[in-house]
Amino acid sequence: MADKRDFYEVLGVSKSATPDEIKKAYRKMAIKYHPDKNPGDKAAEEKFKEAAEAYDVLSDPDKRARYDQFGHSMGPQGFGGGAGAGGFGGFGAGGFSMEDIFSHFGDIFGDAFDGAGSYGSYSRGGAQRKAVNKGADLRIKVKVNLKDIMYGVDKKLKLPRWVACESCKGTGAKDGTAFHTCNTCHGTGYVNRVQQTMLGAMQSRVVCPECNGEGKTIEVACSVCGGEGIVKKSEVVSFHIPAGVQDGMTLTMRGQGNAARRGGVNGDLLIVIEEEKDPNLIRDDNDLIYNLMLDFPTAALGGSVEVPLVEGKARLNIPAGTQPGKILRLRGKGLPQYNSGNHGDLLVNVMVYVPENLTDEERSAIESLKGQPNVTPSQSTVHRIFSRLRHIFHRESQGE
Ligand SMILES: [Zn+2]
Ligand SMILES: [Zn+2]
Numbered sequence: 001m002a003d004k005r006d007f008y009e010v011l012g013v014s015k016s017a018t019p020d021e022i023k024k025a026y027r028k029m030a031i032k033y034h035p036d037k038n039p040g041d042k043a044a045e046e047k048f049k050e051a052a053e054a055y056d057v058l059s060d061p062d063k064r065a066r067y068d069q070f071g072h073s074m075g076p077q078g079f080g081g082g083a084g085a086g087g088f089g090g091f092g093a094g095g096f097s098m099e100d101i102f103s104h105f106g107d108i109f110g111d112a113f114d115g116a117g118s119y120g121s122y123s124r125g126g127a128q129r130k131a132v133n134k135g136a137d138l139r140i141k142v143k144v145n146l147k148d149i150m151y152g153v154d155k156k157l158k159l160p161r162w163v164a165c166e167s168c169k170g171t172g173a174k175d176g177t178a179f180h181t182c183n184t185c186h187g188t189g190y191v192n193r194v195q196q197t198m199l200g201a202m203q204s205r206v207v208c209p210e211c212n213g214e215g216k217t218i219e220v221a222c223s224v225c226g227g228e229g230i231v232k233k234s235e236v237v238s239f240h241i242p243a244g245v246q247d248g249m250t251l252t253m254r255g256q257g258n259a260a261r262r263g264g265v266n267g268d269l270l271i272v273i274e275e276e277k278d279p280n281l282i283r284d285d286n287d288l289i290y291n292l293m294l295d296f297p298t299a300a301l302g303g304s305v306e307v308p309l310v311e312g313k314a315r316l317n318i319p320a321g322t323q324p325g326k327i328l329r330l331r332g333k334g335l336p337q338y339n340s341g342n343h344g345d346l347l348v349n350v351m352v353y354v355p356e357n358l359t360d361e362e363r364s365a366i367e368s369l370k371g372q373p374n375v376t377p378s379q380s381t382v383h384r385i386f387s388r389l390r391h392i393f394h395r396e397s398q399g400e
Helices: 005-013 019-032 042-058 061-074 087-096 098-103 105-114 146-151 298-303 359-371 379-388
Strands: 138-142 154-166 179-181 190-197 199-208 216-217 232-239 250-255 269-275 281-284 286-293 303-308 313-320 327-330 348-351
Touching: 005 019, 005 042, 019 042, 042 061, 138 154, 146 154, 146 379, 232 269, 286 298, 286 303, 298 303, 298 348, 313 327, 313 348
Parallel strands: 138 269, 286 348
Antiparallel strands: 154 232, 179 216, 190 199, 250 269, 281 286, 303 313, 327 348
């Protein structure tokens, strides 16, 4: 390699250039000499690399200070921040890889580059994803009734799931020892790959094809699990469903799902709540609704009736003259709110039964009431009653 040109000269800036001026200068050079714009042009490629190396030093206050003091004499090790990644093809001569070059592109091209989306996978300044080998989540449906929702419930279910093989301790290797760190990725589970894109060579991290991202290679496979490290097993799983859950809600039990192949993190157990319909009570969020069919004499004369609760019954007082459509509220007899102690109410929706079949005697009793002033509602009575029954249809003007 010929003698290195002065880095300030390479970027065409003065020794006192501000970081912003340096950035702008490099940006210009990077666009001008980008390999995609100059296919097969060795001189352009050289300039592209030269500018990148100059920028790498001058954009870093520390390196720039050392460079100002010692110049190139410090040699590659002085500026070899990226040398560990190894050279890439023709660019590697100075210990400067394409990874180093593209690692700056996020800074240089900023949002425009990030916005491209599809280039999001290129390696940026050595940020490394950790290889995580996670088992599959296990999704089950669990039926709960109102009592379960009221008090919470402990459930036990026999579930077939993948668990770590005991024989190899989940490693997949015979006796749990017959494996070694993967030579291709050195145990990281990822390898760097350079791809040609419209912006030039892009470096990305991909799952190691040698070990499938597991970081290790098996020498002798475990005979029990065939080297998978997991076996299918039916086990009894216990879990608690808290009070107040709702239909369709998913509870996540961390780490209770399937074990991962050859060690790693267990998947989660996802419990989807399926609410059983209650024969008497209708759920409305945390309130419960009971449709009470009241006989006409009790509605007119008053009395008491039994209404079902989630557990047991309650006796409810019916005042004389209770209208159909009236809602009687039993405070706190509804369901608890999920993650709080607050209870909803039990709303008793009163309907009045109109007899469908009558004996002659009953018929004449009712006929004797017909037309009586207290049985026939006046216009003002109608207004008064309707104005109290806010949930039924009535015109705004029908007020007090
Ligand atoms: Zn095994
Ligand atoms: Zn590997």
